[in-house]
Amino acid sequence: QVELVESGGGLVQAGGSLRLSCAASGRTFSSYAMGWFRQAPGKEREFVAAKSWSGGRIYYADSEKGRFTISRHNAKNTVYLQMNSLKPDDTAVYYCARANGILTREAGGYDYWGQGIQVTVSS
16 A cells, blocks of 8 residues: 655745655655646646656646756655745645556546645735
């Protein structure tokens, strides 16, 4: 069984930064691509960023490109999302997830999800 636990969320002013962490249980973390998604109230869950198991390939949503950075530390079984220049539109519950196959932007390509963590950006 794989467990993913997010941390680092909270309230920040527009223009500020936050770093989310996602700690994964299980010994095979380094073999899987990992991703971040978010869901704002009344909206569908949307892709944010994903990184391959080796770190050689990275995907970002267009709206986050240049502001967000995904990274991973395989020895610590942790994936991070550094979020800079935050906007009120970034307010959402953020989820980390483990891919069940190839690196993808599609939520259906992920089989384990964290419980989510709230990020609120005030204007």
